[in-house]
Amino acid sequence: MxxxxxxxxxxxxxxxxxxxxxxxxxxxxxxxxxxxxxxxxxxxxxxxxMNLPPKVGPPSPFTIVKGALDSNGPVLKRSYNDEEVSVYVTRLASDEDEDGAIHQLFVHVDVSKPGQKESLNFLCGLYEDAVGIHSVSIRPKLQDNAYLIIPSQYTGPVFEELDENMRDAFHSYIEERGVNESLFKFLQAWLYVKEHRNLLRWFKTTGLFIDGKKPATSA
Incomplete structure (x- = not known):
């Protein structure tokens, strides 16, 4: 008991x-x-x-891809004869000075032709006064506004090991299609706006999650 x-x-x-x-x-x-x-x-x-940089338009004849700020797809497009030239942009997280200024951009330039299943892709370093090619590869052709596809096969030789005349010819090839230092100021300002928008979205959606609320969906 x-x-x-x-x-x-x-x-x-x-x-x-x-x-x-x-x-x-x-x-x-x-x-x-x-x-x-x-x-x-x-x-x-x-x-x-925070104050955003002054609005800068892209050099003609490039146009801004609709919805580019909310995706990882191309930022700029243009037609060149029968080709379509798409420009993607990113940067190194550590590539900024004490004021947060971006001095180097990485751009993927995708050149596609009608009727072909593959496209020619250039990875370039873009600066305010210069553009340099890091690599050239053949990749599966992208659908409209698609993400870049990482190739699963041989992508070509190391660019710096190519013959100097061939390297110069590739530089002339992309310059003929409007890919040069004139793109820098627009892409630099565009990245500032995108990163600002992404940061605001992150603060908001994280707060909604912690508060147990669902983000509003577009109609």
Whole structure:
């Protein structure tokens, strides 16, 4: 009898302890969530007040691809005779000075022809006063506004090991299609805007997740 009573009392004490622990953990979790939500909101507001660079248009005859800011697809396109030239842009995360200025861009230039299943792709380093080719490869032809496809087969020799005349000819090839340093200022400003938008979206969607809310969907 006493044994049953002691066991019952111990079980009751354990239940109360568990409830207290759950309540304490729940309180701590709620406080952490609130603190994080306030921090996300403060940073969102801070970033939203940042001044963006002046609007810069792309050099003619390139046009901006619709929806490019919200995708990883091409940024610019143009026609050259019967070809379609698409330009993708990215950068190294560490490539900026103390003021956050971007000095080097990486651009993929995709040249496609009608009726062909593959396209010619150039990876280039783009600077304010120069453009240099890092590699040239044949890749599967991209669909409209598609992401770049990583080739699964041989992509060609190391560009710097090619004959100098061939390297010069490839440089002339992309320059003839409008890929030169004149693209730098537009692509630099475009990246600032994209990164600003992505950062705002990250603060917002992370806050909505922590708060248990679903992001609004477009109609």
């Amino acid at each position: 006493w044994k049953r009573a002691l066991v019952g009392a111990a079980a009751a004490t354990l239940r109360r302890s568990c409830v207290s622990t759950v309540r304490s953990s729940s309180t701590i979790s709620s406080a952490v969530d609130s603190m994080l939500l306030r921090s996300l909101k403060d940073h969102y507001l801070e970033v939203s007040k």
